[in-house]
Amino acid sequence: MYFPFVLKELSKRKSRTLTNILTIVTVVIILLLVSGIMNAYSTAVYQPFESINSDLILQKSENTTKISNSQIRIPFGKSQFTQEEIQEISALDHVQSISSSLIIWNFNKKGFISIEGLKPNSEIYASRASQSYKGRFLTDDDEDKAVVEKHFAKFNHWVIGSNISLGDKSFEVVGTLGNDDNGQIFSSNVYLNVNDAQDLIVNKGFNQIYLKIDELSNEEELKLQIKNINENITIISSNSISATLSNTVNIFQKFQYIGIAIILFITVLILLKVNSLNILERRKDIAVMKTVGWTKKAITKQLLSEFIIQTI
Known part of the structure; x- marks a missing residue:
């Protein structure tokens, strides 16, 4: 894999990179909020007695x-x-x-x-x-x-x-x-x-x-x-x-895991969609790479590596 190409993709295609970053940040914030709510509940039931x-x-x-x-x-x-x-x-x-x-x-x-x-x-x-x-x-x-x-x-x-x-x-x-x-x-x-x-x-x-x-x-x-x-x-x-309150909490926890799974699934779809457009945008680059001697296997490996890194 040729890393300079990856860096150029991240720096030159700013809108796509920004979309990836914002998507990941949003997901992280949602997961932290859900986790924070559960932690707050765990401590809240003791606070009235402590006072x-x-x-x-x-x-x-x-x-x-x-x-x-x-x-x-x-x-x-x-x-x-x-x-x-x-x-x-x-x-x-x-x-x-x-x-x-x-x-x-x-x-x-x-x-x-x-x-x-x-x-x-x-x-x-x-x-x-x-x-x-x-x-x-x-x-x-x-x-x-x-x-x-x-x-x-x-x-x-x-x-x-x-x-x-x-x-x-x-x-x-x-x-x-x-x-x-x-x-x-x-x-x-x-x-x-x-x-x-x-x-x-x-x-x-x-x-x-x-x-x-x-x-x-x-x-x-x-x-x-x-x-x-x-x-x-x-x-x-x-x-x-x-x-x-356990019944309410149990329902919340069940939907919590379902919600997290749905959020992660949607996130992956968004990232896949955004980064799959990269293949279409790189058609000219692929043609140039073939012209200078890149093999089909090397091109596939390079594009796949870029795709994985940018998605992660």
């Missing part, structure tokens, strides 16, 4: 058809953990830390507000406090004080010092919370000290538990132990979220 420094979130379901008409209520279908259940869970192997909170809903004429009552000095309390955006977070001795998620505060035109009505009580906004966007799945609109939240529903219990475990490899074993305590406990983890 609250927990590995498992526990809720307790109950079979009920009764719907409360109260303005302040426990989320439908959820019940509170007994103190015995909380103690048994905290004593399980592989549990490093446990935090309890109270999730309640407030319905009024203006809409819906999700509220979380936090127990001072708990792990989830510390995680939320670290996300303070403006003002301050709740303190142990705060009464009738509230911290509001910053986007919700902006939507309702609430600022530090504003008074908000929850149930039949008024709370002063002392700060806003800048929840990491990755952790919005577990965020509430308003945060109160747990005593204030419990007073709103006249109940001293907890209905959400956050667990930090020693190793994620022990997750399944711990789930079985929790189910033995009460089979109505719902366990939420990154793996459970991933499993819920």
